Amino acid sequence: MRGVLAVALGVAWRVLHNVFSNPSLLIPSIVFPLFFFTAFAGGLSRVSDVPGFDYEPGYTSFQFVFVLLQSAAFGGVFTGFGIARDFESGFARRLLLASPRRSGIVLGYSFAAFVRWVTTASVLTVVAIVAGMKVGGGPIDIFGLYGLALIVNATATLWAAGVAMRLRTMQAGPVMQMPVFLILFFAPVYVPIDLLQGWIETVASVNPVTALLEAGRSLLAGEPEHVALAFAVALGLGVAFAVWALRGLRRAEAAGA
Amino acid sequence: MTTAAQTAELARRSVIRTLRQPANVIAPLIFPMMLLAVNAGGLHSAEQLPGFPAETFLAFAMAVPFIQGALFATMNAGTDLARDIQTGFLNRLSLSPMRSVALLTGQLGGAVVIGLVQAIFYLCVGLAVGVRLESGIAGALVLLALATLIVLAFGSLGAFAALRTGSGEAVQGLFPALFVFLFISSMNMPRNLIEIDWFRTAATVNPVSYLIEGVRSLIIVGWDAQALALAFGIASAIAIIGLTAATWALGERLTRT
Numbered sequence: 001m002r003g004v005l006a007v008a009l010g011v012a013w014r015v016l017h018n019v020f021s022n023p024s025l026l027i028p029s030i031v032f033p034l035f036f037f038t039a040f041a042g043g044l045s046r047v048s049d050v051p052g053f054d055y056e057p058g059y060t061s062f063q064f065v066f067v068l069l070q071s072a073a074f075g076g077v078f079t080g081f082g083i084a085r086d087f088e089s090g091f092a093r094r095l096l097l098a099s100p101r102r103s104g105i106v107l108g109y110s111f112a113a114f115v116r117w118v119t120t121a122s123v124l125t126v127v128a129i130v131a132g133m134k135v136g137g138g139p140i141d142i143f144g145l146y147g148l149a150l151i152v153n154a155t156a157t158l159w160a161a162g163v164a165m166r167l168r169t170m171q172a173g174p175v176m177q178m179p180v181f182l183i184l185f186f187a188p189v190y191v192p193i194d195l196l197q198g199w200i201e202t203v204a205s206v207n208p209v210t211a212l213l214e215a216g217r218s219l220l221a222g223e224p225e226h227v228a229l230a231f232a233v234a235l236g237l238g239v240a241f242a243v244w245a246l247r248g249l250r251r252a253e254a255a256g257a
Numbered sequence: 258m259t260t261a262a263q264t265a266e267l268a269r270r271s272v273i274r275t276l277r278q279p280a281n282v283i284a285p286l287i288f289p290m291m292l293l294a295v296n297a298g299g300l301h302s303a304e305q306l307p308g309f310p311a312e313t314f315l316a317f318a319m320a321v322p323f324i325q326g327a328l329f330a331t332m333n334a335g336t337d338l339a340r341d342i343q344t345g346f347l348n349r350l351s352l353s354p355m356r357s358v359a360l361l362t363g364q365l366g367g368a369v370v371i372g373l374v375q376a377i378f379y380l381c382v383g384l385a386v387g388v389r390l391e392s393g394i395a396g397a398l399v400l401l402a403l404a405t406l407i408v409l410a411f412g413s414l415g416a417f418a419a420l421r422t423g424s425g426e427a428v429q430g431l432f433p434a435l436f437v438f439l440f441i442s443s444m445n446m447p448r449n450l451i452e453i454d455w456f457r458t459a460a461t462v463n464p465v466s467y468l469i470e471g472v473r474s475l476i477i478v479g480w481d482a483q484a485l486a487l488a489f490g491i492a493s494a495i496a497i498i499g500l501t502a503a504t505w506a507l508g509e510r511l512t513r514t
Contacts, residue, residue, distance in 0.1 A: 028433065031433075032433070035437060035440065036440075038440075038441070038456075039440035039441060039445075042451075042453045042455070042456035043440070043441070043444075043445055043446055043451055043453070043456050043460070044300070044303075044445055044446060045451075045452045045453055046303075046306060046446060046450050046451065046452045047300070047302070047303055047306075049306060050302045050303060050305050050306060051305060052302070053302075174284070182291070185292075185295040185299075186295065188299070189295075189299050190296075190299040190300050190303075191299065191300070191302050195302045196298065196299065196301070196302075197298075197301050197302075198298060198301070199298060200294075200295070200298030200299055200301075
C-alpha cells in the first residue's frame with residue numbers, strides 16, 4: 001500500500017506542478033466552466049419564465065449545478081489529455097519502468113485531477129455567489145452536492161485514463177471528450193426533465209447524468225430528492241471505470257507503452 | 258503561370274489537404290449538428306416565451322451551425338497555413354515564381370470551398386428535419402453567399418494569426434476566443450428577450466450577434482433588409498480588416514525568410 005501511495009503522490013505532484021506552472025494548461029480548465037456558466041445563466045435566464053419551470057432558487061442556481069458537474073467531468077478529461085501526452089512523449093514508459101506499484105499511477109492522476117477540479121470549483125462557486133446564486137440547502141446538502149461532483153470528477157478521470165492508456169496518443173482527445181460532452185448535454189441541461197419533449201426527453205430519462213443533475217439541483221435547493229439513487233449511479237460508474245482504467249494500464253504495460 | 262492559375266492550384270491543394278484529414282472534415286459537419294439537436298431539444302420550451310420570434314426553436318437555432326462551421330473552417334485553414342510555415346513549405350514557395358497574393362487567396366479559397374460545402378450540408382439537414390426558409394429558394398442562395406462571406410472573414414483572421422505567429426498551436430488558441438464571441442451573443446435567445454442587462458449589452462456590441470441574426474432572418478423572417486445589411490456589412494468589414502492584416506503579415510513573413 002505504501003508503494004502505491006508513494007507512486008500516486010509522485011505522479012500527482014508532477015502533474016500538478018506541470019499544470020500550475022503552465023498557464024496554457026491551467027487557464028482553460030478554469031475559464032471554460034466560467035464561460036459556460038456565464039453563457040447559460042446569463043443568456044438564458046428568461047427560460048425560468050417558461051410555464052412549468054418551478055426551481056425555487058432561480059435559473060442561476062439551476063445552471064450552477066450543471067456547470068459544477070460539467071467542470072468536474074471535464075477536469076477529468078483534461079487530465080486524460082495529460083496522460084496521453086505523457087505516453088506520446090515517452091515519459092509514461094519511464095514511469096512504468098520506475099514504478100514498483102503501477103496502480104499508483106492511476107491513483108496519482110486521479111488525485112491530481114481532484115486538486116485541479118477543487119481549484120476550478122472554488123473559483124466557479126465564488127463567481128456564482130457574486131452573480132447572485134441562491135442557496136437553499138444547508139451545509140450537509142452542499143457537502144452532498146460537492147461530494148457528488150467529486151465522484152463525477154474521479155469517474156471522468158478514470159474513463160479518460162482508460163482511453164489514454166489504450167490509445168497512447170494525443171489524437172485520442174476527441175474519443176475522451178466527445179462521449180462526456182454528449183452524456184452531459186443529453187441530460188436536462190436547460191430546463192427540468194418535465195419540460196423536455198420528444199427524443200431528448202426519451203434520451204434524458206435513461207441518461208444516468210439526469211439522476212446526478214436532478215439530485216444535485218435538489219440538494220442546492222434544500223429539498224433533497226433521489227440522492228441515494230444519484231450516489232449509487234455515480235459510485236457504480238466510478239467502479240466500472242476504475243476497472244476500465246486499470247485494464248487500460250495493463251494494456252499499456254503489455255504494449256511496452 | 259498566371260496569378261489566377263496559381264491561386265486555383267493552391268486552393269486545390271488546400272481542399273485536398275483538408276479532405277485527407279477525416280477529423281477536419283467530419284467534426285465541422287457533425288459537431289454543429291449535434292449541438293443544434295441538443296439545444297433545439299433542450300430549449301424547445303423557450304418557444305412558449307411571450308415574444309419568441311419563431312414557431313420552433315429548431316428554426317430559430319438553425320442559424321448557429323453556419324457560424325460554427327465558419328469557425329471550424331477558419332481554424333483548419335489557419336492551422337494548415339501555420340503548418341506550411343513550420344515545415345518550411347512557405348520558404349520553398351517563396352523561392353518559386355509564386356506571387357504572394359496567390360498564396361493568400363489560394364489558401365483562403367480552399368477554406369471558402371470547404372465552408373460552402375459545410376453550409377450546403379447544414380442547409381440540407383435543416384430542410385430534412387422540417388425547417389422551412391421564409392425567404393424561399395432565393396433566400397437559400399443568399400444564405401449560402403452570406404455563410405461563404407463569413408468563412409472568408411473568419412478565415413482571413415485565421416490566416417493572419419498563422420502568418421503572424423507561424424504556430425499551429427497559436428491558431429488553435431484562437432478557437433476558444435472565437436467561441437466566446439459565439440456564446441456571448443444572441444445565439445440561443447433573441448436580444449430583446451435576454452433578461453440580464455450586461456449580457457444583453459455584450460450581445461448587442463458583439464458583431465457575431467449580427468452575423469447570426471442575418472442568417473436567422475432568412476430562415477424565420479423572410480427578407481429583413483436591416484438584418485441582412487448588418488450581417489453582410491459586418492462580415493465584409495471583418496474580411497477587409499483580416500485580409501489587410503494577413504497581407505501585411507505575409508509581407509513581413511516573406512521579408513523575414
